Amino acid sequence: MATDDDLTAEDPLGVDVQRSNGASVIRLAGEIDMLTTPALRAKVNEELQGKPTVLVLDMLSVEFLGSSGLALLVEALDESRNRDVALRLVANSRPVSRPLQATGLTDLFALYPSVEAALAG
Amino acid sequence: MQTPEPQQRDRTSTATSDPGAAGSAGLAETPTPVEVRVHADPALIPSVRAVAADLAARADFDLDAVSDLRMAVDEACSALVPLAREGGQLRCGFVMSEGRIDVICRVPVRHEATLRQDTFGWRVLTTLTDDAEVLDADPEWLGIHLRKQRLNP
Numbered sequence: 001m002a003t004d005d006d007l008t009a010e011d012p013l014g015v016d017v018q019r020s021n022g023a024s025v026i027r028l029a030g031e032i033d034m035l036t037t038p039a040l041r042a043k044v045n046e047e048l049q050g051k052p053t054v055l056v057l058d059m060l061s062v063e064f065l066g067s068s069g070l071a072l073l074v075e076a077l078d079e080s081r082n083r084d085v086a087l088r089l090v091a092n093s094r095p096v097s098r099p100l101q102a103t104g105l106t107d108l109f110a111l112y113p114s115v116e117a118a119l120a121g
Numbered sequence: 122m123q124t125p126e127p128q129q130r131d132r133t134s135t136a137t138s139d140p141g142a143a144g145s146a147g148l149a150e151t152p153t154p155v156e157v158r159v160h161a162d163p164a165l166i167p168s169v170r171a172v173a174a175d176l177a178a179r180a181d182f183d184l185d186a187v188s189d190l191r192m193a194v195d196e197a198c199s200a201l202v203p204l205a206r207e208g209g210q211l212r213c214g215f216v217m218s219e220g221r222i223d224v225i226c227r228v229p230v231r232h233e234a235t236l237r238q239d240t241f242g243w244r245v246l247t248t249l250t251d252d253a254e255v256l257d258a259d260p261e262w263l264g265i266h267l268r269k270q271r272l273n274p
Contacts, residue, residue, distance in 0.1 A: 012167065034199040035163050064167075066195045067245040098188040103245055 012036055014061075015043050022053040023119055029061035032069030040069075044076050051083055056118045059091040065099045077108060086110070088118040148227050148262035153214030161205030161228050169213050170195040173224065180217050182271045189249040190222060190269045196246040197226045197253075197265040204234045204263060220271040227256065227264030234263055 013036035014029040024047045032040060047055055057076075059065075073089070080087035088110045091097055100106045112118035157172050159165040173194035177187040194213065202211055205228035216223040236255050237243065246267065247253045256264035 031167060033195060034166065064170075064191070064195070066192060066199065067242040068199065070245065071241050094184060094188055098185055099192055102185070102189055102192075102249055104248075 013040060015040060017043065017047065019050075019052065023056065024050065024052040024054070025056040025058055025115055025119070027058040027061070027115075031064040031066075032062055032072070033064060033066040034068045037066075037068040037072050041072050041075075044072065045079070048076065048079050048083055048085055052085055054086045054088060054119065054121070055080060056088045056090060056112075056115055058115050058118075059089060059096045060093065060114075062091070063095050065096050067103075070099060070103060070105060073109070074105065086121070088112055088121075090115050090118050148225075148256055148259035148264050149212070149229070151212075151214055151225050151227075153216050153225065155215040155217075157213045157215075158210050161202045161209045161211040163199070163202055165211070166195060166198045166202065169198050169211065169226075173213070173215065173222075176215050176217060177222055177269070177271075180222060180271060182222075182269075186269060186271060190224075193246050193249040193253070193267055193269065194224055194226065196242050196249075197224070197267060200236060200240075200242055200246075201226055201228045201263065201265065204228060204230050204236065206230060221251070221268055222271075223266065223268050225256070225264055225266050227262045229261055230263040232260055236263060236265070 012031045016027040018025045018027070026043060026047060030036070077087055090112050092113045100109065155176060157169050159169060170191045174187050174191040177190045182190065198211060198213070205211065209229040211226065211228050213224060213226040236257070238255065250267045251270050252268040254266050256266055
């Protein structure tokens with residue numbers, strides 16, 4: 001089971017992975033930018049390689065989403081389709097919804113208001 | 122500090138009334154009411170984008186526009202910092218006027234440095250702002266001028 005124990009307390013992005021019943025939930029807290037995207041990309045790819053039925057990115061506690069993060073989301077979506085994984089985003093606040101909306105990406109993603117709703121599909 | 126070498130100052134910048142345009146002193150010294158100077162280090166970009174968001178919020182930008190400006194400044198800084206000369210400064214100046222904010226971000230570069238405009242990041246930057254241009258008239262510094270209106274259309 002992957003945990004965030006390889007991340008330091010000062011890390012601007014917390015990443016916590018929970019797996020159960022074929023679903024993976026990656027809970028993110030903090031800022032997704034040029035600095036934090038590489039480590040997040042590694043985590044997301046690791047989960048996708050495990051081919052869960054559903055991969056949920058819980059972005060409720062994300063405070064900033066930059067273009068590197070948006071690019072990562074698009075990559076993850078492509079890769080999830082290649083691997084037959086249902087990628088679902090949990091986001092309901094401006095720091096995530098505005099960047100998606102402003103760049104015209106909102107409609108590409110399956111967005112849910114809560115992790116429960118995302119797991120239920 | 123980055124003092125231009127005399128033999129490299131033959132390429133003069135184009136001067137216009139645009140706050141993003143470099144004057145005769147070059148892009149390095151572009152007077153603005155607010156300027157943030159940090160080491161050109163990715164770890165300091167969050168501080169610069171936070172200043173941008175704070176200025177926009179105080180200038181009564183609507184919340185989406187604040188978010189857009191924070192992201193655009195992050196993108197400009199993220200594009201420039203990797204091009205900066207070792208030990209160089211990232212400088213971001215802010216001009217608040219008539220319902221808009223102009224931002225001029227720049228870094229000292231080697232002559233051959235160019236800023237790619239065929240990237241996803243640049244597309245995001247131009248989408249989020251009302252105007253964005255590369256400032257490459259100064260051989261010693263490379264910059265981005267972006268403009269954001271207080272209200273999104």
